[in-house]
Amino acid sequence: MDKLAVLKEYFGHDSFREGQSDLIDHILGGCDVLGIMPTGAGKSLCYQVPALMLKGVTIVISPLISLMKDQVSALVTAGVSAACINSSLTQEEYADTMHRACRGEYSLIYIAPERLGTQEMERLASSLDVAMVTIDEAHCVSQWGQDFRPSYLHISEFIAALPRRPIVSAFTATATDTVRDDIVRLLGLRDPFSLVTGFDRPNLYFSVIKPQNKYTELRRLLNSMGDKCGIVYCLSRRNVEEVCEKLNADGFSATRYHAGLPDSERRMNQDDFIYDRKRIMVATNAFGMGIDKSDVAFVIHYNMPKNIESYYQEAGRAGRDGSPAQCILLYGASDVRTNTFMIERSREDNTALSDEEKDTMLERDKERLKEMTFYSTTSGCLREFMLGYFGEKAPSYCGNCSNCVNGFEEVDITIDAQKIVSCVFRIKQKGQYFGKTMVIDILRGSENERLMSFGFNKLSTYGIMNDVSAKKIRAELDHLISGGYLAFTEGEYPVVELTPLSAKIVKERIPVKMNLPKEKTPSGKRRADDSFYSDNPLFMELKKLRNRLASEANVPAYIVFSDAALRDMCRIRPTTREQFLTVSGVGKRKAEQYGEAFCTLIKEHISSHPEEETAPEGEVSPLQLQLDSLRELVSTKRSVSPRAWSDREEHELAEEFAQGKAIAEIAQLHRRTVGSIRSRLKKMGIIG
Structure with missing residues (x-):
């Protein structure tokens, strides 16, 4: 059988996705490969198809029991002889699996990396004709990867000890250039064929929200999702418990998942979500890897993750079937402190590494936390920022993230930047450094007791931005930090510090610009073209028609059409159903319901007012x-x-x-x- 026949017979597909065919061809040609493909791109088929065509067994090294079990179950259901060897097996199951494996009954054997050094595994490997070793989640081998596992460092030794060297294939969803180099070097890949299919997932809408109250915002978001299913990620087990309890009390169909739950409850809760008995899964990052639920419509991060790699992998569990899906991050400044604490605690808990290795990982994790914070506070295109992090060029406008959709404009903040940097300088002159909150309080002229006790109310910068909101000052402060004009040191007490670039703002007065969301027109002010529409005969006729239809249907007028839709009708003047569908706020259903009535009115109006102005002066349709x-x-x-x-x-x-x-x-x-x-x-x- 050729690869297409295998694909059709065992997996039911008629054609390969982007990149799959190339990777399979190189494996069948005897080459080592490295495939970097986003979640949902079909990585597993890239080694499963050749495994069924190569002479011998394929050993798949996989980090999670749930991932192994899901893949083996799917393969067995498809008619493939496969098994997994991990701690979930009973003694009888383990003995039977090892016996059948030694007899060569399996095409694929999934193994946890921690088992590679055991005597039983060495005996099994030496008795088998191993055609290929596949490393799934290959980024785990790198200390610069988001899920470093020391056990992955022994994979190359395991491969070297085999009677003959097999083909080696490695796959991951996210990897920076540094991590890719580590994968090749540490796994001992020989002149591998490397393929990056691209990190972009066009069907995903990315959004960052900075809410006053996270739970209130979460509840609002979930209400807007209707009956769609999704995942809510939290940083800690305690958060998972609190959020899940509140959601259930508020009538949502939610369950929970974290490492502190008994295995039996985790399995039950996971099944409730997968089989649609529960709509919402509230979980830590322990949930998700290897879960093949294709209809996840949203992933909401209740807290900011520690790094972009983790965020993109977790967010990528939405929209696996290619349908539009939402990836929403609820950002709060306290998330940075919580993540810093967890990173520092993980350093002490990791006894498998030397002090030097621990320090290297601590430095790496704090640097990646900075990048995650920059993503959460950027006013530019979120997709461009994320793809750029992975080394992929992208346009500065994607049209499918909150910053692009809501709109932003470049604003000159030079004066504000000078005030902010001067404030940090004045604090330093007092022999002190403080965090963002104190800097903002000084600039806004706060009278809190702590500020006054340090005498900061006597600084020349005290109160010089009292007419600017704390939210805007924080955004400008974050922008200066991301641009290197100021620094923000992590630790138990994170502080804002000066950098070599700080002097350029104050002394050289270099211009500083940033993108800020466009400010909405205040409700109490009239827009420049309001008078046109308020006095326009067509607009008034459209409003009368709308009000009549709304009265007949016993609904508010805005349910029929908003004023914005009526303005668009004045500009476009649709007279056919096709033209009517181009009006903002008109969908197929409304076009069917109201299109004929509005188009008839507009047609009659044009006929009786041929010389009428069609748009406000200076405005192009x-x-x-x-x-x-x-x-x-x-x-x-x-x-x-x-x-x-x-x-x-x-x-x-x-x-x-x-x-x-x-x-x-x-x-x-x-x-x-x-x-x-x-x-x-x-x-x-x-x-x-």
Whole structure:
């Protein structure tokens, strides 16, 4: 059988995903390989398919019992002879598995890395014809990886002790350049074929929220999810218990998972989530690796994780089936302190390493915590920041993260930066360093007792930013730290310090800019074009029609259409159902319900008011902007699409929209979701 026949017969697929075929071909050609593929990209097939084609057994080294059991169960169900050897087996099961393994009855054997050095495993390995050794979660071999496991360092010794050297394949979802180099070196891969399929998951929407009250925000988010299932990650077991208890008391269908629970309860709770008996799993990072639930619609981090690698791996458990999914981080400044404490405690708990190795890991973990904090406080594109961390270039606007969707603008903060740096300098002159809160309190002129006791109310910078919100000052302070203009030292008492760049702000007065969310128009002020709509005859007629329809349906007027939708109708003036679907706030259902009535009114109004102004003075119709952009795009055949879209598809999409076809119609033509088409048009700059 060739690889496609194996894929179809055992796994039921007709074709391979990106990267799978190349990795399989190199394995079958006798090459070592390193595959770095995001969660949901199908890493396991890259070694399972060749394992069924190679002569001999494939040993898969895997770090988690749950991951082994899930994969072995799936393989056995598919008709593959496979087994796992780990501590979950009874003595009878272990003896039977070892006996059958020695007789060569298995194509794949999953083994925990801790068992590699045992005499039984050495005897088993020497009696087998080992065709391939596969290392899953290969980043665990690197001290610079997020899940370093000392037992992984013995894998190369195990391979070297085999009667003949097998093919070695290694796979992971996330790895920086440093971790990739460590994987190759520490596992002894020989001139491996390396493939990185790309870290981007276009179907995932990334968001960072800085709530006043985390639980209140969590409850609001979960209410908005409807009956979708998802995971809520917490930093500690105590948080898991508290959050799960509150959610159940508030009527949510939630269960819990952490290492402190009995094995039987963890298994039961995991099954409740996987089999949809419970909608929400509240867990520590002990949950998730190897869980193949494909319909997870959201992953909410109640606390900021210790590093971006962990965050991306955990967030990536959403949308495994390619459906749109949300990855939301609830950030609070206390998360940094909690993570710092946990990192320092883990140094003392890790008895398998020397003091020098512990110090190296401590330095690494604190540096990665800084990067995670920068991600949580950036005002730029979240996707660009994350992909850039993994060495992948990305546009500065993705259109599918909270910063891009909410919008941000570049703001000159030079004056504020000078005030902030000067404040830190004045504190230093007093022979002191303090954390962010104290710096903010001084700048805002707080009268708290601790501040006054140090005499900071006498500093020249005291109260010089009393008209600026603490939230904005903290954002600017974080921006200065991320840019190296100030430093933030970790430890039991983290403090803000000066850097060599600090003087450039105060003495050289270099300009400092940052991206800040666009401020919303205050509700008490009228927008410049409000008078146009308030006096516009068409707008008034549309409002009357809306109010009549709302009254007939016994619903509030905004349920039919918002004022924003009516304004869009004034600008676009749709007279057909296809045009009506391009109005902001109009979906298929509303188009079916109200399209004919509104289009008829607009058509009659245009006929009776042919000379009427169509938009406020100086304002270009969004439709006109779309068509102008499309003409340029189509004429130059410019393509800015990701790999998932070919140049031909991009060109066709642009032409179809230019011809006036609605998004829903285009989605149907391309057999894609409306959301996918809308997102693509946004990225092309065609719609807002």
